[in-house]
Every structure is written in structure tokens, then in C-alpha cells.
Amino acid sequence: MWHKATLIISLVLSFTTSNFAQDQKPNVILFFADDFGYGSTNVYGAPKDLIQTPHINQLAKEGIHFTNAFTTGSVCSPTRYGLLTGEYSWRTRMKKGVVSPSDPSLIDADKKTLPDYLKSLGYTTAVVGKWHLGYKKEKFKNLLGKIEMGPNAHGFDYSFTVPNNLDDVHKIYIENDEIYGLRSDKISPYGKSFYGKQYAGYDAPQRVTEQVMNDLTQKSIDWLETVEKDQPFFLYFSSVAVHHPITPSPEMRGKSEAGAYGDFIQDIDRCLGLLIDYLEEKGLRENTIILFTSDNGGDIPNKKQVMPENFAMNKGLKINGDYRGDKHTIWDGGFRVPMIINHPNKIKKNTSSDAIVSTVDVYAFLADYIDKGKNITSKDAIDSSSFMDVINNKKSKYERPALIHRDARGRKAIRTTEWKYIEAKNPNSKNKDDHAQLYRIDEDFAEEKNVIGEFVEKAEELRGMLEEKVE
Template sequence: MGRASSILLAIFATTSTTLSEEPPNFVVYLADDYGYGSSNAYGADPELIRTPNLNRLAAEGVRFTRGFTTGSVCSPTRYGLLTGRYSWRSRLKRGVVNSYDAMLIDTDRTTIASWLSEYGYQSAAIGKWHLGYKSRRFDNLLGEVSPGPLDLGFDYHFGVPNNMDDLHKIYIENRGVFGLRSNRMSKYGRSFYGKPYDGYDAPQRVTTKVMEDLTGRAIKWIDRLDTETPFFLYFSSVAVHHPISPSERMRGTSNAGAYGDFIHDIDYSVGQLLEALEHRGLDKNTVFLFTSDNGGDIPTDPDRPEVQAQSAGLSLNGHHRGDKHTIYNGGFAVPFMVRWPQKVDGGQTSDGLVNTADIFATIAEIVSKDVPRSESAAPDSFSFYKLLENPNANSNRPHAVLRDVRGRHALLFENWKYIDDTLPPPEKPRKGDAKELYDLSSDPSETSNVIDDHPKIAQRAQTILETIRTQPFSRNVALD
């Protein structure tokens, strides 16, 4: 055997040990505003809603009871999921990415998609994006829409720019407006937010059909895949974000009103994707992860479908206090389920602490048997792979920083939750703002602030939080 052949064989052998013999596929399904208590697998009454496909994920995989997001609103969690980095380390200290804002993720930052591309993965970002486009704030999405997901390692993108009823009212496909006929624009109608739609000369989204459109695009993408090449699908649902717009198929199918019907759209979408994987013989070695970007939104208006569902008995966020936007766990605690038939036994439950930012490190460990160095990628991501192998094991994550819509931070560690009242400018304090401490082991609903009883624990929490803030990564920050 010649020297060149020996070298090639050695390279092949090294690659084969780096990747498993049959590297798994990954589907990350991110629901929108979908609270902890909004599926049967997490306690929802089947007389109100029925979620057979989500129940199947729990029955055939691992259901996490302490799954949290990094933000209690959309963009921070999406940033953290794709980069493994807390969003408050970026320019987004508070709020969300608005409809005409530049892309939040820098193109030189490693994402799950760009990291997986180094291992030969195909990838797609389909669904709600809400991380901005282009390099600076823009007036419209005419012309080339770049940078965008394709500049972050994805091979295909079909997306809703911001949310179900944003002013763009169109889809983005790869680097442009889907179906754009001309550069003519004519404002019309009025969105849920009170302003007229931009009126692009392109097919306009129909709210009751968006879930069907997105799921259909994902299935078409799966059907076109080279089955010999592993893939990563980041699918981000528009349900159950307002305006609550269930499909014709699901309208009237629940006993929790339109909101319950919209939940059925999520469940149906999950089922359609599982069926597509099964049809292609891909489901056994596909890691299917379902979670949400934040807790359910419970408005004060009694006529809103979310409130009506709550009044019917559906506890959107389970036993957790608060909802979307807030600093309490109702804004952060979410369903978190992982199904991987080839490797993971079904019907298991884990109470290990996991976070949406941990998806990056977990995928990395599954693929390469290691996690990236914090200095190079995923600086705030802890792998939970061992919890898939043994749900009773201790979590790798010793702490988690949560960020609400106003930019306040909370720290989860051990059995405690500490809330800091520090605000980023230009936010100003409001009545009731204060440092808080809760013992979640005895008070999981955060009803009794015990900060005055445990000043040393509060000081310890503040020190840990300040250390995480000042370090460029948190994976090396210990609790003591």
C-alpha cells in the first residue's frame, strides 16, 4: 500500500471515530408562546385539549420537568438556542428584535447549523425567525435579504420574519421575499398591532393557513433530502402566538375555545413531521426535540382566547407563577421532550435542570462525543446528553440565567431562584421592583419571597450572577 493511500485510510478512520457510524438527524421543534401546562403530557385535561402526538414524544422519549428558556419573550430564546449564548451578551439587553431590525446574530458567530455543516450536515430553518435580517435597520425587505439564516450555516430558509401577524405579511425564502412579482408596495388593511400591512407585491400570508404552509414546506424539504447525508431541521411554529388563528381543520375541535384549537394545530404539525420521517425511514435515528420559546401569554382582556381557555380550566403555564414577559417561572418553564428511538428508552422523566441554550452543546456531544471549547462556540451551553442516557443522573448545568422582557435577570441554582432588580438603560424601576428569593423545593409557584430570611444565600446568588455577567462564558463558573 502506498503512502498516499495509507494517509487517506488514516484520515477516514479518524473521521469515522469522530462521527458515529450512522450520525443521527436532528429536528428541533420550537413552539411559540406555548406554556408548560398546555399539553396532556404536562397535565392538561384531555377533556379540554388532546395532544396525542406530543404525548407520543413523552411516551417514546424523555420528558423533562425542569426545562427552561433563556428569555420570557421570543428573540432572546431563539438567539440562545441557535448560538448557545445568552442574548444579553449581545446588543439585545431588553425587549425583542423588531420588524425592521438588523439580524441579531453576527455572521462570524458559530451556530448549531454552521457547526454541524463542518460534519457534513444539511440544514434548514423553517418557520418563525424573529432574529432580524440584513446588516442594518431597514425600511423593507425588497432586494437581497442578506445577511440572514443562510449566512449562519443554514442551507435553506422559509420563514415568517417576526410573528404570525407582523406588518410584512409575507414569507421569506432563502434570500428574498417569496413569490415577489415587483418592487411595488401598497399599504393595506390593519394588523393585530393596529398598523397597516406593508403591502408587498407578493403572496400574502393567511393567518389560518400559516401552520399548514410551514409544516408543508418542512415535509417537502425532508422529502427532497439525500438520505445518506444527516440533516438538522430547525422548525419554529407560529402557534400559539397571537392573533389566535386556528386552522379550518382544527377550529372547534377542543373544549378550550380557539386557543385550544390552535394547540391542536401544533400537535397535528408534530404528527405530520413524525409521519414524514417515518415515511422516509428516518425516524429511528432522528433526535426529535420539542420545546417552546417562552411560557404562555395570559392577557388581561377577558375577551382574548388565551383568557377564555384559562377560564375553561386550561392552566396554560401549569403551577408556575406569571406568564410570558414576566420574571417568574410562568415565563420560562416550558415543555421539553426528546425522542430518539435508536438510542433513548421511552416513557422516562428527568428532573435535571435543562435550558434551551443547552441544545447546542448536546447536539455537539452526540455528534462529536465532545462539546466545543467555550472560547470558540456555545459559551453558555451545557450538554444534557447524559440525561438522555440516564434521566436520573445529575444535570451538567449548575445554574441558569433568565432574562425577562425588561432586561431583568434571575438566577436558578440548586433549589433556589434569585431575582435581581438591576435594569439595563433606558428601563426605569417600577413600583414593586425588588430583589427576590424563592425556595423552589418548597415553593415551586414562587408565592413567598424569603430573601429577608436568607441574606447569605441572596448574597451568594448575586455574586454568582455578577461572575457570569462579567465572564464571556458561564460553562466554567462554579457555584462555590
């Protein structure tokens, strides 16, 4: 009798546990590298005798990687806005360039962001790392006092952020709505950043560039430690590497064969590995989806003999693969990025896809993957397209609606499966690159031959589509 009762209880507990596991939503880590070009990891062609990215490699081996993944902007802020809102940044006030260190929030207060959406499903949310989307309601002189309209106003329960980039003039961290470790309101400007501008000089701990990746990784783990057991979490880990200045950590200094730039790439992989190690140690890995990608292509400076990026390229590292251009530009070297998605035993292992996907699609995809998009309204994520059919390995070929890109100067391009049309920057310019262009990208991936003269009707069709979408 006792054995029979025990068996019944065990079966009930087993059934309950099984149902709970099925109902439990997956944790999400969105690892967003900075200025990380398409060819900067082994999965996408970087030679192992120059750099080693074992953790990124393993993500791809145990998941899916995309060979036609693109950003919406070839600079930071436009893509970050699209990632978190599911909308193109040119729908905002920012028609070109990026958010400056004193600019107000680019995200409207009533905008339903990706973390907002996930919170509505019961997630706890955090962003750790680069923000670069502005603060406050209006342009500001400094970040003293309570900082309104930062990440915590846009769906994040916790934030520990670098305001703009690795060596911005603020030079401090922001934790939730205030400067981290602020001692007083005293400001003593001193020193200059990598870009030549004077640091603000807040009376608070100043960031040390070589330690920022370590700081962000530790803060991420500290936050994960606070998450209640069985509560799903969303961590947006926004890396500062490999943005200027190229300052690898002490742990990685001299470890690659591609100089400091290669070392900094390996810092990204190392910190990703530390997060994965934590998940495995806590028994969270199996129920965590990890999405790895970048905000734009790699930056290739003109000072070819003295910059770390050029040193790495001279060694044989193709930062942006074989694609034309780099960060800031209208060419694919500025938009094409690695994208890897991994969820153990849920997403088929060691697969690749040539479907066109974009960072602006992450919102719709995660909503579809987690909740079948049930809580997205017609006003949410209006430019985001779920590529769930690719993940489900459907036989029907997924084809994304035409994708729009925007370069640093506000110039736009529209992409379909076969074509890429680039609007004219200056049709009267003597420089042909300033004219409207058309490329048959399914045959000419390097954008070497402008065929606008041969396919006038197609160019007009795409120009009309671009103008219609932008209106």
C-alpha cells in the same frame, strides 16, 4: 461452492450495512413552539377532555420529558438567539425587548451557530417558520432586493421563514434571501396587523394566518424530499402557533373543548404528527431524533373575558401550569416550558427527569449526542451545558451550572437547584415586586414567599454570581 460464495458475500454485505448504520449520524428535527406554556399539553397536565395532543404524548411515551426545562428569555428573540448560538442574548446589543421588524441581524456574521456546527459534521440544514432574529447589517426600511444576514448567512442551507411573528407587518414569507413570490418592487401599504400597525404591502403573496401552520408543514416536507438519501439533516421547525393572533387552521377549528386557543394548540400537535408520518413513510423515523420545546411561557392577556387564552383558562386549561406569571415576566410562568427528546431505540422510553435544563443547552447537548462535542471550541456555545448524562441515565446526578433568565424589560434572575434570585428593578419603588427577591424554589415552586430577609447571605452570594456572569 456457489452457496458458500453467496454466504460470504451476504456476510460481507451484512457487516458493511451494520457498520454503515452504526456510523450514520442521526437526523435531527427541532420542533420549537411559540408562546407554548408548560401546562399546554397532556404530558404536562392539560386535561384530555379539553385538548388532545396525541403526537406530543407519544413522543414523551417513547422518549424522555423534562419537568425542569427553562428558556433564557420570557419573550421570543432572546431565547431564539440562545438556542442557535448557545449564548445568552444579553451578551449582544439587545439588552431588553425583542428584535423589531426593521432591526438588523442579532447574530454576528462570524458566530458559529448550531446549524454551522452540524454542517461541519456533514449535515444539510433548514429552518422553516418563525425567525425573529433580524436581517441585514443595519436597520432597514423594507425587505426588497437580496436580503443579507438572514438564516442562510447563519448556517442554514435552506430557509422559508416568517420574519418576526404570525401577524407581523411584513405579512409575507421569505425564502432563502428574498421575499417569496415577489412580483415587483411596488409597495402599497394597506390594512393593519393584530397589533394595530399597517402592513408593509409588498407585491407578493400575503400570508393567511389560518393557513400558516399548513404552509410551513408542507414546505418542510417539500424540503425533506430534496435531501439526498443517507445524508443526515437538521430541520429547525419554528412554529408560529400559539402566538397571537389565535387563528387555528380549518382542520382544527372547533375540534377542542377549549375554544380557538385549544384548537391552535392542537394545530401544533397535528403538524408534528404530519412530520412524523412523513418520516415513518420514508423509513427515516428510527434514525431521527426529535426535540420538542418552546421559546417561552404562554401569554395571558389582561382582557380576561374576550381573549381566546382567557376563554381556555376559564374552561380549566392551566396554560403555564401552576407557576406564577406568564410571557414577558420574571416569574417561572414565563420561562418554564415543556421539553421532550425522542430517538427510537436510542433514548430510554417513558422516562422523566427533574434535572434543570435550558433551551440554551440544546446546542451543547446535540453536539455531545452526535459527535461527543469534538468540534466545539472554547469560543463556541459558551453558555451551553450538555445534559448528556441525563440521557445516558447515569447514576451520578446531573447538576447544571447556575442558569440566568432575562424578562422583556431586561431584568435578570439567576437559578440554582434550590434558589432563584431576582435582581431589583427599582429598589426605591413602593411596589415590592420591583425590589430584589429570593425564593427557595425547591420548596416554593409557585414563588409565593420572598425569603430575602431570612437568607441575606445567600441573596448576596447569588447577586455576586449574577453580576460576575453578566460582566
